[in-house]
Amino acid sequence: MPGEARKPATVSKLRKMKQDRQPIAMVTAYDYPSAKLAEEAGADIVLVGDSLGNVVLGYDTTIPVTLEDMLHHTKAVTRGAKQTFIVTDMPFLTYHGSIDATLQHAGRLMREGMPQALKLEGGAEIAPTVHTLTQAGIPVMGHLGLTPQSVHQIGGYKVQGKSAEQAQKLLQDALALEQAGAFAIVLELVVEDVAEWISKQLAVPTIGIGAGAGCDGQVLVFHDLLKYDAGGPAKKFVQTYANIGETIRGGIAQYVEDVKLRKFPQQKHAFQGDNETLTSLYGKS
Numbered sequence: 001m002p003g004e005a006r007k008p009a010t011v012s013k014l015r016k017m018k019q020d021r022q023p024i025a026m027v028t029a030y031d032y033p034s035a036k037l038a039e040e041a042g043a044d045i046v047l048v049g050d051s052l053g054n055v056v057l058g059y060d061t062t063i064p065v066t067l068e069d070m071l072h073h074t075k076a077v078t079r080g081a082k083q084t085f086i087v088t089d090m091p092f093l094t095y096h097g098s099i100d101a102t103l104q105h106a107g108r109l110m111r112e113g114m115p116q117a118l119k120l121e122g123g124a125e126i127a128p129t130v131h132t133l134t135q136a137g138i139p140v141m142g143h144l145g146l147t148p149q150s151v152h153q154i155g156g157y158k159v160q161g162k163s164a165e166q167a168q169k170l171l172q173d174a175l176a177l178e179q180a181g182a183f184a185i186v187l188e189l190v191v192e193d194v195a196e197w198i199s200k201q202l203a204v205p206t207i208g209i210g211a212g213a214g215c216d217g218q219v220l221v222f223h224d225l226l227k228y229d230a231g232g233p234a235k236k237f238v239q240t241y242a243n244i245g246e247t248i249r250g251g252i253a254q255y256v257e258d259v260k261l262r263k264f265p266q267q268k269h270a271f272q273g274d275n276e277t278l279t280s281l282y283g284k285s
């Protein structure tokens with residue numbers, strides 16, 4: 001509820017939500033107002049997704065997104081949603097070098113951005129990294145299935161877990177992440193039955209996007225669920241709950257028209273000086 005104090009989620013509360021079969025609602029946000037609105041709307045988790053590369057910065061992929069980009073946006077989000085559990089994506093290639101470099105990058109995100117947790121894409125191959133970060137006191141969210149930072153290796157934004165072999169690999173990766181200390185795992189664009197099957201075998205919650213109703217929570221991109229962009233192909237897994245793009249375009253169009261027709265500003269929008277000043281400027285009237 002707007003203005004009402006609400007207790008933020010914690011890693012242990014999120015696990016309890018799974019045990020109690022209470023769905024977890026996560027949404028992305030990228031700046032102060034979107035974070036504030038997501039908090040007021042009651043989101044359990046706000047994700048500062050590297051999808052900001054697509055929806056805020058206009059890139060085709062998340063690959064160009066830098067640590068500085070993530071810091072800039074995370075700072076705004078944490079200022080906007082002070083009572084919400086905030087997760088920030090570690091961007092492309094900031095957690096695949098030395099453990100020192102990874103800790104340096106994670107440290108900057110945690111100290112300067114001040115989220116509650118970090119999210120990393122990948123499975124068993126990054127489990128040692130997840131272990132190191134969690135041992136250092138940083139909650140880590142995993143991300144499996146379609147991992148957009150590997151889009152060129154995957155060969156497109158394709159549904160994952162279609163073969164029995166792929167499904168087994170996803171399960172092994174999920175178990176490896178859980179074992180390494182991940183507190184939750186995003187399953188992106190995973191076949192519904194496979195996502196449900198994995199969710200049942202984990203103690204930690206899964207959060208699905210395009211992974212069906214069998215996950216323990218759901219996440220959508222802010223701009224997708226509110227239709228806040230110029231278009232782009234509609235994704236099958238998205239439900240749109242508002243059309244703020246149309247609202248914004250209409251509002252600006254009305255303003256432009258009013259300026260051109262001299263309907264704006266009106267007298268009530270302007271500030272009047274005192275008569276003596278006017279007299280001194282224009283001479284005696």
Ligand SMILES: Nc1nc(=O)c2c([nH]1)NC[C@@H]1CN(c3ccc(C(=O)N[C@@H](CCC(=O)O)C(=O)O)cc3)CN21
Nearest residue numbers: 051054055062148157158159221223224234235236237
């Ligand atoms: N605006 C936005 N929304 C997202 O959900 C999102 C991003 N950007 N950027 C980062 C990743 C990339 N994601 C994507 C991108 C494309 C598809 C896509 O084309 N999906 C097709 C299905 C593909 C298939 O059938 O194999 C679809 O119709 O949903 C899905 C997820 C999810 N993430």
Ligand SMILES: CC(C)C(=O)C(=O)O
Nearest residue numbers: 028049050051186209
């Ligand atoms: C789609 C979600 C899970 C994400 O990683 C992002 O928004 O960057």
Ligand SMILES: [Mg+2]
Nearest residue numbers: 049050051089
């Ligand atoms: Mg992401």
